[in-house]
Amino acid sequence: MSINIKSNILKYIFRNVYFINGTAYAGKSTMVKLLSEKYDGIMCGVNYHFNLMNAINKVDQPNLSYFETMKDWQEFIGRTPEEYDNWIIGCGEEATDLEIVRLIQLAEQGKKVFVDTNISVEVLKEISDYHHVAVMLCPQSMSVDRFFERQDQEKQFILKQIKRTIISWI
Incomplete structure (x- = not known):
């Protein structure tokens, strides 16, 4: 069973939600943090929907x-x-389904919500006002060349696994 919510309803619910999409290193997280502070809003950083991960299953959400x-x-590392x-x-x-559900929950609080999201631009066109979506980009070379310079645990863990794999090949 699939439940479809008409876009006009979601646009109404998300009337105080502002989305920032884009590439790594573009400053999305920084912008969401600054906007939420400036406007006393709710900050939805990367993976803000993880509180709903217990709802997923291997059949419906294999990825x-x-x-x-x-x-x-x-x-994981050896994939093409x-x-x-x-x-x-x-x-x-x-993740789009999880993000939408989480945003419906947050929108009910009556504050502005600023979202660092990977929801596709096509979906954002359907669920949000045009003036509530920003796309931030950085040169691809920067996000590729400097990806592992970030100190967050996830990226450093992956880098460690890559190094471990390379050592095992030698």
Whole structure:
């Protein structure tokens, strides 16, 4: 069963929600933080929908469930670029449902909500006012060349797994 909520209803619910989408290193998280502080709003940083991850299952959200089904981290790292790209796109599509549900919850609080999101621009056109969406970009070379310079735990963990894999190949 699939439940569809008409876009006019979501646009109404999200009338105080502002979305920022874009590439890594573009400053989305920083902008969301600054806007939420300036306007005494709610900040939805990366993965703000994780409180709903217990609702997913391997059949309906296979991409979001990947970490439960993978054999080991070498399998994760050893995927082809096409496999990785398909997984990223699939995760984004599956996470959209979780993000929308979480945003409906937050919108009820009556404050402005500022969202660092990966919801596709096509979906954002349907659920949000045109003037409530910003797309921030940085040069691709910057996000590729400097990706692992970030100190967040997830990126450093992946870098460690890559190094471990390379050492095992030598």
